[in-house]
Amino acid sequence: MKMDLEFERKLTIPMETKQLFPVTAELAEIVDARARILRDIFEGRDQRCLLIIGPCSADNAESVIAYLARLRDVQERVLERIFIVPRVFSNKPRTNGEGYMGLVHQPDAAGRPDPFKGIIAVRSLHLRALRETEFTCADELLYPETHRYLDDLLAYVTVGARSVEDQQHRLTASGLGIPVGMKNPTHGDLDVMLNAIHAAQTGHSFIYRGWAVHSRGNPLAHAVLRGRTEAGKSVPNYSYDDLRRLADRYLASGAQNPSILIDASHANSGKDPFRQPEVVRDVIQSRRRDPELARLVKGFLVESYIEDGSQQPGGGVFGQSITDPCLGWEKTERLILEIAENVCI
Secondary structure (H helix, E strand, O other), X not given: OOOOOOOOOOOOOHHHHHXXXXXXXXXXXXXXXXXXXXXXXXXXXXOOEEEEXXXXXXXXXXXXXXXXXXXXXXXXXXXXXXXXXXXXXXOOOOOOXXXXXXXXXXXXXXXXXXXXXXXXXXXXXXXXXXXXXXXXXXXXXXXXXXXXXXXXXXXXXXXXXXXXXXXXXXXXXXXXXXXXXXXXXXXXXXXXXXXXXXHHOOOOEEEEOOEEEEOOOOOOEEEEEOOXXXXXEEEOOOOHHHHHHHHHHHHHOOOOOOOEEEEOOHHHOOOOHHHHHHHHHXXXXXXXXXXXXXXXXXXXXXXXXXXXXXXXXXXXXOOOEOOOOEEOHHHHHHHHHHHHHHOOO
């Protein structure tokens, strides 16, 4: 039976897109230098706190770059204690398949989907971030096949709660040369996350973008706790007992470079952006209480933008999220400075 799909247009291949928006030798040195720092953090040679921070979804290039410029200024003030990787998430997974699905789908949030233009818009934005702020950024590995459009630019990727059980995500993660955060699934099963980490750290032969490929395994794949959902309600999983429970199982698993990041948003904050500082403070206290957790818990993911809250697409507020609500800049800056003052390294 014929597939019921309408093929609209063939997309540009990654090599062509990279030729249109190239990374110069000078910019490549910045990418490499930041990659070495991240590797040192996850391998335990650099004790700084890692902070993955930025908008829930990078829907507007100008406001994202304006946010990153502010982030650049505060990074210089806290560089000895915090290493910042901005969130420039161009994909937005949707629980029921409806709503704005990110820049790669809709480069114009008020327009029709156009993945051809979306791919170009995403690469252009990540390249602007590197060129104008010297930040290499984080994105979500929602579509494994699109990673090749950005693999020379990205510092970090996450595999989300709805993707972490998927075989192709795990196999693709095993071939990436950067840290990959494996989130616990929405139902919270730690075995799923730990199995994903094991799969990503193991070499595989598989099919990718029409090729037979082989990966060597990614020793920088690690755990991200983002809370869970029970009976439609958000349940956090960042308490001391939660961290201790994961630490014991994680260390017993024999994983390479065992590392934990705490997603301060999503179910851990009950989707209330203003509770994210509370999550961070609680985890910092757990790290102080337990030296082993201080080594394992490397940092945080925080959803933050220029303006507090969120708006509908086309709302017109510069620097305000059109997906999940975010922490505004004034509160963000205070939180970063508070982490720098209180985190133990």
